[in-house]
Amino acid sequence: MEYYRELGIHDLYRRAVSIPTEVAEAVPAVNSETVPATMSKKLESLDLPIFSADPASDAGRLAAIDVEERPAALKAIREVIGDCIRCKLHKQGRKQIVFGVGDPNAELMFVGEAPGADEDQQGEPFVGRAGQLLNNMINAMGLRREDVYIANVIKCRPPGNRTPERDECETCSPFLMRQIDVIRPKVIVALGAVAAKNLLGLNDSMANLRGRFYDFRGTRLAVTYHPAFLLRDPRQKKEAWKDLQMVMKLMGLTAPSKPENQ
Numbered sequence: 001m002e003y004y005r006e007l008g009i010h011d012l013y014r015r016a017v018s019i020p021t022e023v024a025e026a027v028p029a030v031n032s033e034t035v036p037a038t039m040s041k042k043l044e045s046l047d048l049p050i051f052s053a054d055p056a057s058d059a060g061r062l063a064a065i066d067v068e069e070r071p072a073a074l075k076a077i078r079e080v081i082g083d084c085i086r087c088k089l090h091k092q093g094r095k096q097i098v099f100g101v102g103d104p105n106a107e108l109m110f111v112g113e114a115p116g117a118d119e120d121q122q123g124e125p126f127v128g129r130a131g132q133l134l135n136n137m138i139n140a141m142g143l144r145r146e147d148v149y150i151a152n153v154i155k156c157r158p159p160g161n162r163t164p165e166r167d168e169c170e171t172c173s174p175f176l177m178r179q180i181d182v183i184r185p186k187v188i189v190a191l192g193a194v195a196a197k198n199l200l201g202l203n204d205s206m207a208n209l210r211g212r213f214y215d216f217r218g219t220r221l222a223v224t225y226h227p228a229f230l231l232r233d234p235r236q237k238k239e240a241w242k243d244l245q246m247v248m249k250l251m252g253l254t255a256p257s258k259p260e261n262q
């Protein structure tokens with residue numbers, strides 16, 4: 001594992017066994033019952049060779065997807081997820097899968113931890129109180145929510161909003177990786193330690209993780225505080241603003257004349 005981590009490889013996959021080839025070539029741990037029978041046909045007709053048993057080669061092929069094909073590619077990923085029963089969260093009260101929202105061509109992507117109650121209800125990430133604060137952070141950068149893409153490490157609400165467990169993250173994050181590979185944002189902002197840990201494979205304190213860019217899947221990644229944490233400890237908002245300013249500098253963004261620094 002150490003060796004792979006040094007090579008920058010954080011997500012390793014086990015090839016699925018005893019399921020039909022088209023399905024086995026889809027996302028690892030795919031359960032044949034969860035994949036619509038029409039899916040491989042659909043992918044073929046879209047001419048999007050999205051899924052193979054080798055995510056590294058997927059990344060290269062996804063990177064070749066034309067800008068106009070990105071919405072269809074995201075839709076295809078969503079369809080492969082289906083009414084997912086790949087991990088235990090499907091039977092622990094989740095109402096729906098929260099895939100992601102925003103511009104398929106976004107230059108900036110935010111990755112949170114997992115849907116909460118509001119997100120589970122509405123089927124969209126960051127729509128509750130933390131989402132309101134995230135919207136303010138985005139606006140303070142001179143952008144609108146529609147300009148960016150927002151997703152989570154896992155797509156189902158954990159019961160009682162507990163921290164996602166390792167097996168849940170391992171099962172679900174390949175879908176996020178493919179969303180990232182399709183969108184190819186200039187910058188990803190990991191919101192909080194859970195997102196940072198899952199994306200970067202680093203188990204470090206926020207103090208150590210913040211303040212620098214990481215190379216991640218051909219893009220740059222920065223870490224900042226999760227908006228839910230900022231709601232609990234608003235004194236850290238100025239630190240989060242520093243992180244966002246670092247991102248803005250890289251992206252050539254300037255803040256609107258009166259930043260909503262909240």
Ligand code: URA
Pocket residue numbers: 112113114115116119124125126127130131152228
């Ligand atoms: N917290 C998250 O990490 N994600 C959401 O979508 C909402 C709250």
